[in-house]
Amino acid sequence: MLFEVKGKFKREEPMNRRYVQWIGKSCAGVFGLALLGHLAIPVSGQTPGESLYKTKCAVCHGPDGKGETAVGKANKLRDLGSTDIQKQSDDELGGIIGNGKGKMPAYGKSLKPEQIKELVAYIRSLKK
Numbered sequence: 463m464l465f466e467v468k469g470k471f472k473r474e475e476p477m478n479r480r481y482v483q484w485i486g487k488s489c490a491g492v493f494g495l496a497l498l499g500h501l502a503i504p505v506s507g508q509t510p511g512e513s514l515y516k517t518k519c520a521v522c523h524g525p526d527g528k529g530e531t532a533v534g535k536a537n538k539l540r541d542l543g544s545t546d547i548q549k550q551s552d553d554e555l556g557g558i559i560g561n562g563k564g565k566m567p568a569y570g571k572s573l574k575p576e577q578i579k580e581l582v583a584y585i586r587s588l589k590k
């Protein structure tokens with residue numbers, strides 16, 4: 463009886479160790495992701511949408527959304543804060559960001575749906 467219990471423990475030990483390792487790895491993964499998430503969170507005062515916009519979109523649309531950049535002028539970009547843009551629904555704006563439009567690159571693969579929503583929210587904040 464005693465022997466049997468011992469044997470059982472011995473046989474299970476490697477399994478347990480693997481399990482512990484697995485937990486360790488997953489924890490490291492989750493921790494890493496959390497860390498990344500924190501790094502992506504902007505420096506004080508900026509919303510996630512604003513910092514995303516500044517890193518991904520401002521090159522063409524300009525820091526204030528007016529499109530006063532070389533690319534913006536060449537493509538006659540409309541001011542993102544203008545009524546023409548603001549009258550479009552969140553879904554329409556999100557669709558343009560996700561699927562692209564003309565020379566506008568599609569971001570559906572590189573951004574998460576939440577990030578596109580944050581960008582739309584930022585575009586809303588540009589409204590005059």
Ligand code: HEC
Nearest residue numbers: 518519522533537540555558559563564565566567569581
């Ligand atoms: C390489 C330059 C470039 C980058 C980077 C870029 N855009 Fe654009 N964007 C354009 C161009 C050009 C258009 C006009 C497309 C058209 O009307 O044919 C456009 C159009 C848009 C429109 C629709 C405006 C309208 O006239 O209806 C929105 C909204 C928009 N962009 C948001 C974004 C967001 C948000 C990002 C960042 C994730 C971004 N863009 C990044 C070039 C760019």
